[in-house]
Amino acid sequence: MPSQETRSPEFHAFVCDLARRAGELQMSRYEQPGEVREKNPKDVVTEVDLLCEELIVGAIEDRYPQDAILSEERGGSIASSGRSWLIDPIDGTANFAKANPLFCACVSVMEDGVVTNVAVSAPRIGDLYHARLGEGAFRETRGETLPLSVGPTESLEYAFVGADMALTKSKRNLRYRRAIDEILAGCWQFRSLGSAGIRGAWLAGGYLDVSVGTHNTPWDYAPTVLLVSEAGGKTTDLTGEPWSPDSAGLLATNGSLHAEVLDIIERGTDPQ
Numbered sequence: 022m023p024s025q026e027t028r029s030p031e032f033h034a035f036v037c038d039l040a041r042r043a044g045e046l047q048m049s050r051y052e053q054p055g056e057v058r059e060k061n062p063k064d065v066v067t068e069v070d071l072l073c074e075e076l077i078v079g080a081i082e083d084r085y086p087q088d089a090i091l092s093e094e095r096g097g098s099i100a101s102s103g104r105s106w107l108i109d110p111i112d113g114t115a116n117f118a119k120a121n122p123l124f125c126a127c128v129s130v131m132e133d134g135v136v137t138n139v140a141v142s143a144p145r146i147g148d149l150y151h152a153r154l155g156e157g158a159f160r161e162t163r164g165e166t167l168p169l170s171v172g173p174t175e176s177l178e179y180a181f182v183g184a185d186m187a188l189t190k191s192k193r194n195l196r197y198r199r200a201i202d203e204i205l206a207g208c209w210q211f212r213s214l215g216s217a218g219i220r221g222a223w224l225a226g227g228y229l230d231v232s233v234g235t236h237n238t239p240w241d242y243a244p245t246v247l248l249v250s251e252a253g254g255k256t257t258d259l260t261g262e263p264w265s266p267d268s269a270g271l272l273a274t275n276g277s278l279h280a281e282v283l284d285i286i287e288r289g290t291d292p293q
């Protein structure tokens with residue numbers, strides 16, 4: 022059970038404000054990402070990632086010095102009990118570096134292992150998606166606050182599917198390639214956005230019906246877990262167990278499609 026502080030509207034407003042401020046910083050440097058450094062052949066970090074991280078992490082440390090923080094670029098950890106923050110200062114860095122509009126800042130809070138508050142600010146498309154445990158999921162756009170609700174699609178053949186594509190031949194990517202191929206062959210439309218945070222929010226809003234992520238980066242998936250459950254959908258790891266920060270991947274659906282897609286993943290996953 023989250024503490025009263027974590028459940029309060031004031032705390033949630035702080036979470037949203039962090040994402041919003043990072044989004045504003047991203048827009049102030051849109052098309053001027055500064056130095057772009059290669060972390061590995063498929064991942065880059067820009068000066069702006071580091072500035073956003075400094076802004077978000079600095080504000081959390083000032084206000085909640087006891088809390089644990091895990092943030093993509095500087096690391097850290099999640100506490101097994103008490104409150105932890107999971108930060109993705111820019112999700113979709115490759116998009117940001119190329120001035121593609123699909124990037125965001127993701128701020129998530131977990132308490133005692135449960136995701137309690139999330140905010141995803143996608144400033145170039147003008148959206149802030151956020152959710153608080155038990156209070157629903159919302160999209161703020163152009164001064165309006167609209168509830169998010171998953172779509173009604175009941176069969177994979179009519180579904181919009183979003184997925185992380187296997188860009189390298191790493192063991193983990195190859196493990197899920199056959200399953201993802203089968204899901205893509207069986208669905209109606211496929212979208213690869215380059216931002217796990219926006220993909221999760223778009224599922225929560227009904228603009229996608231299925232989202233498959235095969236990574237093990239908890240700052241990418243925590244926002245989806247809460248946005249989608251508060252919007253009426255379902256999330257599990259890729260074996261059907263509850264998602265945790267240690268999970269190797271996340272399946273999020275509108276609920277109706279979960280069993281069908283999980284079945285394909287179970288049948289198509291190659292043993293490690």
Ligand code: IPD
Nearest residue numbers: 111112113114115185215216217
């Ligand atoms: C990336 C995005 C992308 C996914 C990559 C992630 P980043 O996050 O979420 O959708 O395919 O694997 O690394 O690195 O831009 O924060």
Ligand code: CA
Nearest residue numbers: 064065093114
């Ligand atoms: Ca990255």
Ligand code: CA
Nearest residue numbers: 109112113241
């Ligand atoms: Ca990310």
Ligand code: CA
Nearest residue numbers: 093109111112
């Ligand atoms: Ca990132």
